[in-house]
Amino acid sequence: MSDHTEQIKTAENGFEPKILVFACNWCTYAGADLAGLSRLEYPPNVRVLRVPCSCRVNPQFVIRAFQRGIDGVLVAGCHPGDCHYTTGNYYTRRRFLLTKRLLDFVGIDSERFHVRWISGAEGPKFQEVVTDITAAIKAIGPNQKLCDYFPTETLLPNEGGDNQ
Amino acid sequence: MNQEAIQTKMRQRAKELLNSGAVTMVLGWEAGTFWYQSTPILIRQAEDADKLVWNDFCQNNLSKYLLDFRFTNEKIALFLKGCDSRAFNRLLQDKQIEREKTYIIGIPCEGMKDHRLAQSKNEGDDLPLAKICQSCRYPNPVIYDELLTEEVTPRQKIVDFSDVEAIEQMSADERYEFWQKEHTKCIRCYACRNVCPACNCRKCIFDQATSGWNSKDVNASENQFYAMTRAIHIAGRCIECGQCEYVCPANIPIMLMNKKLIKDIDLLFGDYDAGLSIEGQPPLGHFEKDDPEEFM
Numbered sequence A: 001m002s003d004h005t006e007q008i009k010t011a012e013n014g015f016e017p018k019i020l021v022f023a024c025n026w027c028t029y030a031g032a033d034l035a036g037l038s039r040l041e042y043p044p045n046v047r048v049l050r051v052p053c054s055c056r057v058n059p060q061f062v063i064r065a066f067q068r069g070i071d072g073v074l075v076a077g078c079h080p081g082d083c084h085y086t087t088g089n090y091y092t093r094r095r096f097l098l099t100k101r102l103l104d105f106v107g108i109d110s111e112r113f114h115v116r117w118i119s120g121a122e123g124p125k126f127q128e129v130v131t132d133i134t135a136a137i138k139a140i141g142p143n144q145k146l147c148d149y150f151p152t153e154t155l156l157p158n159e160g161g162d163n164q
Numbered sequence B: 001m002n003q004e005a006i007q008t009k010m011r012q013r014a015k016e017l018l019n020s021g022a023v024t025m026v027l028g029w030e031a032g033t034f035w036y037q038s039t040p041i042l043i044r045q046a047e048d049a050d051k052l053v054w055n056d057f058c059q060n061n062l063s064k065y066l067l068d069f070r071f072t073n074e075k076i077a078l079f080l081k082g083c084d085s086r087a088f089n090r091l092l093q094d095k096q097i098e099r100e101k102t103y104i105i106g107i108p109c110e111g112m113k114d115h116r117l118a119q120s121k122n123e124g125d126d127l128p129l130a131k132i133c134q135s136c137r138y139p140n141p142v143i144y145d146e147l148l149t150e151e152v153t154p155r156q157k158i159v160d161f162s163d164v165e166a167i168e169q170m171s172a173d174e175r176y177e178f179w180q181k182e183h184t185k186c187i188r189c190y191a192c193r194n195v196c197p198a199c200n201c202r203k204c205i206f207d208q209a210t211s212g213w214n215s216k217d218v219n220a221s222e223n224q225f226y227a228m229t230r231a232i233h234i235a236g237r238c239i240e241c242g243q244c245e246y247v248c249p250a251n252i253p254i255m256l257m258n259k260k261l262i263k264d265i266d267l268l269f270g271d272y273d274a275g276l277s278i279e280g281q282p283p284l285g286h287f288e289k290d291d292p293e294e295f296m
Helices: A004-012 A028-037 A059-068 A088-105 A125-141 B003-020 B046-051 B065-068 B084-095 B162-169 B173-186 B190-193 B220-233 B243-245 B254-269
Strands: A019-024 A048-050 A072-077 A113-117 B027-029 B038-043 B077-081 B102-105
Touching: A004 B003, A019 A028, A019 A125, A028 A048, A028 B220, A059 A072, A059 B046, A059 B220, A072 A088, A072 A125, A072 B027, A088 A113, A088 B254, A113 A125, B003 B027, B003 B046, B003 B077, B003 B102, B027 B046, B027 B065, B038 B046, B065 B077, B065 B084, B077 B084, B084 B102, B084 B243, B162 B254, B190 B243, B220 B254, B243 B254
Parallel strands: A019 A048, A019 A072, A072 A113, B027 B077, B077 B102
Antiparallel strands: B027 B038
């Protein structure tokens, strides 16, 4: 992650947000791939992070992303009923209905966090969602909440940590 | 029945149970260092039963202490108030403790007094009920083997969310400022986690200092990360005992965040009170196909 202060500087002359997309391997990742294959142009502000299922996304991941200087987070997975693991995204739905409200409660702008269902056939929807979110976040400016903490070398995940 | 009578009965039952060999240990409260504090005590000898007390400050939830004995074969008798009994159910539902290894003596609770306010008062002064007890809906134990006294009437029938709503009325920036101010006070002692009957992971993420997930830095950002993670991890399992606030040395309104989640769960997935029964699953442990859909 580049330096946060540098990011704020860029904001003054055209702010480019950093948006993290948690994409489910089976639907949204394929949808994003389809968007690329179909030559659909979408903003380069998104960083796609592939997860086995949208249910893999722990609310901590989202809070952590904001901490490390991400301006917006999108969690995307299969439509309910289409989960590769049958029921994963039903849990995602419950979990993030709550998380979204909690983030709002602590004062994070609700525009900064989204959950969407995007199937492997919905390349255009991926393009549309990402474009909309990027535009909305550009409008509200860089995220300065939660993120007064910067990683140092010593804090990077080290091998053989006790989380193994 | 007044407090003294309950206390006498407590001691008497503890003695009987220990003497008969029905249990090997009794968990209760003893007089603390200060008059506004009663601390948990663990009794193995019948003669120690006279140390047990019942007063306005027996706030500690004894259920959580059972976790220390989950790998032993001891039969433990413990005194549970209404909120503590919900905690007991909570641990039972998580399969952390065994019902057969415990003997529950329920105490219908008239409410504990505000121990923070008491610190600036003298013994015997009039004190209001603790904030959490003012809105208590379950003063009577929901699970027990015997009750010490007759049941009492709940002070509230519905949850009072007015404090949560007051925060919701603020603008996003005001809310952020409010929480940041509160969380800056946090010294990350993790007392709220240690005391919480919903926090029973074998290894807590916040104990994994080398995982890269969290640092030991005590700053606003890290503290907020901790506070939010804690809140979301116990969402749907909070039994509203208020122990987190009770033990917080920085006086952070932790229950406010818990109550916000309870409010949303009630609205989104239907009314749910954790720990009332061990049937079913907590709200985030299962789903319905027709849950609210706002992520289209």
